[in-house]
Amino acid sequence: MPELPEVETVRTGAEPLLRGRRLGGVELRRHDLRWPIPVAAVQGLAGRRCTAVARRAKYLLLHFDGDGAPVALVHLGMTGRFLVEPVAPRRPRPAWRPHEHWRLDFGDRLVRFVDPRRFGALDVAAGADLSAHPLLAGLGQEPLQPGFDGAFLHRVSRRRRTAVKALLMDARILVGVGNIYASEACWRAGVRPRRAAGSLSRRECDALAAAVGEVLTAAIAAGGTSFRDYRGVGEEQGFFARELAVYEREGEPCRRCGAAVRLTRDGGRSTYWCASCQN
DNA sequence: CAACCCACCTGACTGC
DNA sequence: TGCAGTCAGGTGGGTT
Numbered sequence: 001m002p003e004l005p006e007v008e009t010v011r012t013g014a015e016p017l018l019r020g021r022r023l024g025g026v027e028l029r030r031h032d033l034r035w036p037i038p039v040a041a042v043q044g045l046a047g048r049r050c051t052a053v054a055r056r057a058k059y060l061l062l063h064f065d066g067d068g069a070p071v072a073l074v075h076l077g078m079t080g081r082f083l084v085e086p087v088a089p090r091r092p093r094p095a096w097r098p099h100e101h102w103r104l105d106f107g108d109r110l111v112r113f114v115d116p117r118r119f120g121a122l123d124v125a126a127g128a129d130l131s132a133h134p135l136l137a138g139l140g141q142e143p144l145q146p147g148f149d150g151a152f153l154h155r156v157s158r159r160r161r162t163a164v165k166a167l168l169m170d171a172r173i174l175v176g177v178g179n180i181y182a183s184e185a186c187w188r189a190g191v192r193p194r195r196a197a198g199s200l201s202r203r204e205c206d207a208l209a210a211a212v213g214e215v216l217t218a219a220i221a222a223g224g225t226s227f228r229d230y231r232g233v234g235e236e237q238g239f240f241a242r243e244l245a246v247y248e249r250e251g252e253p254c255r256r257c258g259a260a261v262r263l264t265r266d267g268g269r270s271t272y273w274c275a276s277c278q279n
Numbered sequence: 280c281a282a283c284c285c286a287c288c289t290g291a292c293t294g295c
Numbered sequence: 296t297g298c299a300g301t302c303a304g305g306t307g308g309g310t311t
Contacts, residue, residue, distance in 0.1 A: 004302055033286075034306085058305075078305055079289080099289085117288045121306060135307095162282065171306075177305050228291090230304065247304095266282070270302085 001253065002076045004143065004176030005219035006230050006238065007058045010082050013233035014037060014111075015053040016059070017084045021106040022049045023064070028102045033075060034121045037102065045070060050106070057139050057175035061182045062104075063132070064080035069127030072104075077119025083112045084233040116229070140173040143212050148174070150206030156204065157197035163272060164200065165193035168212065177212060180225055180247045183272045185211040187246045187256075190276045192263075246272035 002010070007152045025046050031037035048064040055061060059084060062072040074082060087093065096116055102122060104111035113120065120213075125133040141148050144257055156173050157164075168174060168182045177185065186193045188211035200208070222232060224238030227248065232235060241248075245255045248262040249272060259276035 006304065007309095075305080077288095077291070078303070115288095116290070117303090160281080166282085215308055225304070228303065268285090268302095 002058065002080070002224070002230050003178035003219075004055075004058060004180050004216055005181070005240065006224035007055055007060060007076065007176075008220050009224045009232055009238060010076070010192065011053055011055045014082065014084050016048045017109050017233065018062070018106060020049065020051075020113070021109060024105045024107050025045065026102070026104055029096060030101050031229055032202050033101060033115065033118045034075070035123070037122045038124055041070070042072070042102075042122065044118055045072060045104075045124065050251060054138055056131075057142070057171060058070065058178075059136065063127060071127050071130055073121065073123040073125055073126045073133065074113070075121040075135075077115060079117045079229040080115040080120035081115065081229070081231050081235070082233060083114065083231075083235060085110045085112060138172055139175050140171060141175065143174055143176050143216055148209060148213070150202060150209045153205040153209050153248075154200070154202050157200055160197040162197050163193060163266060164191055164195045164197050164208070165266065166206075167197040174212075176216065180244070181212070181215050181219065182186055182248050183270075184215045186209075187214060187273060187278060190278050192275075193273050194266065248273065 016029055025044055026042050028037060028039060031039060045064055050062055051065050052063040058075060060074040064070050075263045087108060089107045100112055100114045101114040102113045157167060165182045165186055168177045168185060189207040191208055219225060219240040222238055222240035225231060225236035225240040227241060248263050249261045251260050254277060256273040257277040259274055261272055262275050264271050
């Protein structure tokens with residue numbers, strides 16, 4: 001569900017609300033999310049101050065002060081919501097909602113994690129070697145950081161027969177791009193999603209890298225895409241859906257050439273594209 | 280390795 | 296109305 005723009009929207013929303021605040025307590029209602037939550041490590045965060053809210057790939061990273069400078073890793077999975085709610089200190093907390101699995105109580109701010117499908121995750125890493133954490137160690141290039149460009153895409157795609165869209169979604173190579181933005185980037189670049197990655201010219205890699213950067217940046221500016229479950233920290237919707245060129249627009253006219261947008265299925269995922277202006 | 284395919288889980292929707 | 300089937304912003308792990 002949430003891709004880079006949605007996670008980044010949550011990050012920018014949460015940071016000013018949590019940074020500098022002390023975590024009073026942690027409440028776990030159920031810990032069988034994607035992986036079991038390490039209860040002791042999470043409880044060990046209590047009493048510490050949040051120093052930053054960062055992001056790596058689609059993970060939210062809550063940095064804390066004190067011994068080991070621990071970091072909470074939060075993944076929203078497909079349906080996770082990371083809600084930050086203002087509350088009155090030392091007053092009763094709101095009732096638990098359906099599918100609300102854990103809370104972080106910051107005194108005057110309450111973080112509530114709601115995730116019906118439970119594909120989300122909560123883990124704790126040591127700050128010193130954060131990038132060595134098993135969930136982060138194998139992750140690839142950040143698309144909005146230096147190092148991502150046409151030369152990069154050209155280099156990693158040589159001799160690869162996998163589809164371009166699958167390559168864009170391969171987190172070992174490039175992080176943050178999921179099913180919506182992979183289709184959108186291919187459309188912007190005029191590249192067919194099923195093209196063998198190794199067949200891309202250097203020029204096409206330039207176009208594709210630019211397209212990825214543009215679509216992610218535009219989506220962040222719009223607060224992400226809310227089709228179904230995604231919401232920001234205050235439950236606000238993102239409004240990038242109305243700027244999408246192809247995703248969930250099967251049969252509607254291509255915004256560039258007017259041909260009907262097509263839907264195909266690749267590896268169980270929907271792919272939207274224009275057969276007339278993507279080559 | 281690279282390229283698939285599956286599972287994990289719940290809810291919404293479609294068609295019979 | 297009910298029930299079965301399909302699908303949904305992700306991704307680690309297993310198989311070929």
